[in-house]
Amino acid sequence: xxxxxxxxxxxxxxxxxxxxxxxxxxxxxxxxxxxxxxxxxxxxxxxxxxxxxxxxxxxxxxxxxxxxxxxxxxxxxxx
Numbered sequence: 001x002x003x004x005x006x007x008x009x010x011x012x013x014x015x016x017x018x019x020x021x022x023x024x025x026x027x028x029x030x031x032x033x034x035x036x037x038x039x040x041x042x043x044x045x046x047x048x049x050x051x052x053x054x055x056x057x058x059x060x061x062x063x064x065x066x067x068x069x070x071x072x073x074x075x076x077x078x079x
Contacts, residue, residue, distance in 0.1 A: 008044075010051045017044040 008016065020041045024034060 007047065010048060013044045013047050013051075017041055017048065020044070 020037045023029060024037055024041075029037070
């Protein structure tokens, strides 16, 4: 059976990213593999960020329909 190129869900991408980070932190990885994992991790991070931004926009639209707008603050220092 052929594997489809379906984009991973946010949860799948996050789990894979966590696994990549753990494997990179061990220090027992060849440089070529380290670079490949870094590239994959970068792509997964961008995918997660895009999915989060899309979800934020959907929530903002829903809030506009109810008359209540809750803005998302990108500055984690304000948390």
